[in-house]
Amino acid sequence: MRRFKGEINGEKFIGDKNKRELHDLDNEKPLCQIDHILNAKNEIPFNFYFEAKDAGYNNCVYCLGNSKR
Numbered sequence: 001m002r003r004f005k006g007e008i009n010g011e012k013f014i015g016d017k018n019k020r021e022l023h024d025l026d027n028e029k030p031l032c033q034i035d036h037i038l039n040a041k042n043e044i045p046f047n048f049y050f051e052a053k054d055a056g057y058n059n060c061v062y063c064l065g066n067s068k069r
Contacts, residue, residue: 011045022057
């Protein structure tokens with residue numbers, strides 16, 4: 001579910017700055033813990049998948065799959 005909280009303004013993807021993990025908000029799973037990321041203020045928004053990948057973010061195993069961890 002897309003969010004409009006903190007640094008997030010309806011973007012499709014959110015990165016966890018601490019874990020360097022990328023989440024797809026249109027395919028969010030309970031184990032993604034997006035609210036925890038937002039409450040800890042560890043979020044970074046991305047409009048496009050390639051932007052996050054270019055920035056070194058790894059896929060979340062739950063919502064994106066193909067995690068390299």
